Amino acid sequence: MSTVHGTTPHDTGEVxxxxxxxxxxxxxxxxxxxxxxxxxPVTLVEKRPRGISNLSRALVVHARTMEQLxxxxxxxxxxxxxxxxxxxxxxxxxxxxxxxxxxxxPYVLVVPQYEVERLLERRAAGAGVRFAYAxxxxxxxxxxxxxxxTVGSGGPGGAGGTLRAAYVVGADGxxxxxRKLVGLPFPGRSAIRSLVLADVRLSEDPGSVLxxxxxxxxxxxxAPFGDGxxxxxxxRRGDDRPDSDPVGLEEVRETVRSALGTDFxxxxxxxxxxxxxxxxxxxxYRVGRVLLAGDAAHVxxxxxxxxxxxxxxxxxxxxxxxxxxxxxxxxxxxxxTYHAERHPVGRTVLLAxxxxxxxxxxxxxxxxxxxxxxxxxxxxxxxxWRRGTAMVTGIGIRYRRPRGAHRTVGARVPDxxxxxxxxxxxxxxxxxxxxxxxxxxxxxxxxxSRGGRLAVERWAAPRGTAVLVRPDGYVAxxxxxxxxxxxxxxxxxxxx
Numbered sequence: 367m368s369t370v371h372g373t374t375p376h377d378t379g380e381v382x383x384x385x386x387x388x389x390x391x392x393x394x395x396x397x398x399x400x401x402x403x404x405x406x407p408v409t410l411v412e413k414r415p416r417g418i419s420n421l422s423r424a425l426v427v428h429a430r431t432m433e434q435l436x437x438x439x440x441x442x443x444x445x446x447x448x449x450x451x452x453x454x455x456x457x458x459x460x461x462x463x464x465x466x467x468x469x470x471x472p473y474v475l476v477v478p479q480y481e482v483e484r485l486l487e488r489r490a491a492g493a494g495v496r497f498a499y500a501x502x503x504x505x506x507x508x509x510x511x512x513x514x515x516t517v518g519s520g521g522p523g524g525a526g527g528t529l530r531a532a533y534v535v536g537a538d539g540x541x542x543x544x545r546k547l548v549g550l551p552f553p554g555r556s557a558i559r560s561l562v563l564a565d566v567r568l569s570e571d572p573g574s575v576l577x578x579x580x581x582x583x584x585x586x587x588x589a590p591f592g593d594g595x596x597x598x599x600x601x602r603r604g605d606d607r608p609d610s611d612p613v614g615l616e617e618v619r620e621t622v623r624s625a626l627g628t629d630f631x632x633x634x635x636x637x638x639x640x641x642x643x644x645x646x647x648x649x650x651y652r653v654g655r656v657l658l659a660g661d662a663a664h665v666x667x668x669x670x671x672x673x674x675x676x677x678x679x680x681x682x683x684x685x686x687x688x689x690x691x692x693x694x695x696x697x698x699x700x701x702x703t704y705h706a707e708r709h710p711v712g713r714t715v716l717l718a719x720x721x722x723x724x725x726x727x728x729x730x731x732x733x734x735x736x737x738x739x740x741x742x743x744x745x746x747x748x749x750x751w752r753r754g755t756a757m758v759t760g761i762g763i764r765y766r767r768p769r770g771a772h773r774t775v776g777a778r779v780p781d782x783x784x785x786x787x788x789x790x791x792x793x794x795x796x797x798x799x800x801x802x803x804x805x806x807x808x809x810x811x812x813x814x815s816r817g818g819r820l821a822v823e824r825w826a827a828p829r830g831t832a833v834l835v836r837p838d839g840y841v842a843x844x845x846x847x848x849x850x851x852x853x854x855x856x857x858x859x860x861x862x
Contacts, residue, residue: 430760448477569631695862
């Protein structure tokens with residue numbers, strides 16, 4: 367049996383209600399923490415040794431992700447480690463302002479991925495997640511009762527053997543072993559090759575939280591880590607090299623100078639690398655008892671900074687559904703809604719980030735002029751621009767509502783104030799549903815034995831609508847002039 371950090375592997379009695387999460391990046395950590403907080407036994411398998419790397423690529427956290435972290439009590443602590451970006455300029459000088467976003471977090475938080483992982487790992491460990499570091503998945507077999515995973519040592523401290531659980535979630539990145547073992551294809555293409563990535567010190571302050579620009583021959587982005595180093599990402603047209611080619615500081619300097627006109631006196635690199643970016647998505651996020659999330663399910667171009675954010679939102683969608691099924695509160699068919707809801711989101715992000723990248727890399731003068739004109743026109747049409755901003759930041763994402771359901775079903779619920787001074791996203795903590803009830807509606811009798819999975823709250827301001835909010839902050843059910851019996855029926859259907 368694989369060595370598991372902190373405790374022993376799951377015993378036989380836990381298998382029927384346990385989950386193995388493969389991959390201890392942000393997606394896997396958030397999912398594992400959610401499941402453990404819901405009382406689900408979780409083993410998190412990671413082929414890297416224990417320890418959080420500072421070499422990760424993601425640099426921004428969008429508003430909707432901040433809201434999901436707020437529902438887990440982590441957003442304010444993360445915000446204190448990063449720098450908010452309330453607006454920036456796109457090609458052609460068009461300004462994108464985020465200050466009017468209808469969110470408690472009207473900005474993009476520039477913060478290294480390792481800070482996100484640090485908080486999520488601490489939360490997962492505190493909730494009782496069992497970590498198996500330096501452990502690599504080498505085999506996987508499903509049967510009607512569960513999944514058996516074969517593991518081998520991925521380094522010092524790892525061990526071989528088998529693990530077994532009711533479900534397995536592959537959150538193990540673009541080269542996912544889980545995805546390959548269940549035989550899922552990963553169709554798509556390479557979006558851009560030979561991007562350089564480096565952490566460097568700068569002699570000159572860029573003067574902005576995020577400095578980025580694109581020209582006909584390349585692009586570059588510079589952002590601070592907050593520890594004296596800056597992350598630099600860049601690409602030059604015609605410089606198409608394999609990922610294995612070493613990167614020198616002079617190449618990074620030239621790449622940044624070609625796009626930004628200066629290299630800010632960069633020096634003392636602590637890390638440099640080369641990578642390529644693909645646009646790919648699996649056809650199904652679920653194969654029996656195996657599910658995929660994050661980069662294991664979809665990868666996008668870096669434009670828009672949506673990769674890590676989309677994965678974290680996958681995890682927020684999947685976690686409460688797995689917990690409900692394993693807790694006996696929902697039928698297994700609830701897991702099919704994970705694919706139904708998140709696959710279209712992944713597809714939209716893939717298309718949008720690809721369009722942004724191709725727009726940034728437009729080379730001929732006619733294409734660049736057309737790009738500028740289209741962006742300027744969109745900027746003058748307020749509703750269209752707001753919808754685009756809402757999609758990039760995640761707050762505009764909504765899920766398809768069933769025929770005949772209330773018009774708000776599937777929509778994100780903003781962080782509304784509640785009677786007594788609390789906020790909705792505080793009430794969501796612990797992975798609970800929240801019933802928002804009008805002041806005059808008696809609902810306590812309908813709660814029954816669901817108290818541990820359901821919080822009943824009242825609107826701070828007079829409202830006649832009853833709304834049942836899912837643990838991931840979307841509307842599960844709503845009704846105007848609801849009765850106690852209608853509330854009971856809704857709780858039976860959605861909370862279990």
